[in-house]
Amino acid sequence: MSDLASKTCTPCRGGVPPLAGKELEALARQVPQWKVVEGHHITRAVKFSDFQQALAFVNRVGAVAEEQGHHPDILLSWGKAEITTWTHSVNGLTESDFILAAKIDRL
Numbered sequence: 001m002s003d004l005a006s007k008t009c010t011p012c013r014g015g016v017p018p019l020a021g022k023e024l025e026a027l028a029r030q031v032p033q034w035k036v037v038e039g040h041h042i043t044r045a046v047k048f049s050d051f052q053q054a055l056a057f058v059n060r061v062g063a064v065a066e067e068q069g070h071h072p073d074i075l076l077s078w079g080k081a082e083i084t085t086w087t088h089s090v091n092g093l094t095e096s097d098f099i100l101a102a103k104i105d106r107l
Contacts, residue, residue, distance in 0.1 A: 004102035018092020
């Protein structure tokens with residue numbers, strides 16, 4: 001399998017079906033720390049020892065998201081950051097969601 005983190009997110013204009021079935025499962029296996037929720041989005045919570053470390057992580061995630069043009073939902077709280085992503089234009093998951101997840105995992 002290819003290394004997702006080395007790929008670049010591609011803009012999705014809609015008109016394509018979201019990932020499902022074996023294709024979705026294969027990509028999910030490449031980012032095992034992420035949870036696929038109802039086949040619609042993926043999420044991951046990361047814990048830290050304090051707010052400052054969680055904030056620093058969120059800022060790094062934001063920089064990667066901006067670079068990729070693919071922007072997740074980010075929840076920041078004391079000692080924790082939760083990242084959720086899906087492709088809004090298809091109301092589900094695309095390869096770009098998994099590429100972003102793999103890039104975040106490298107942080």
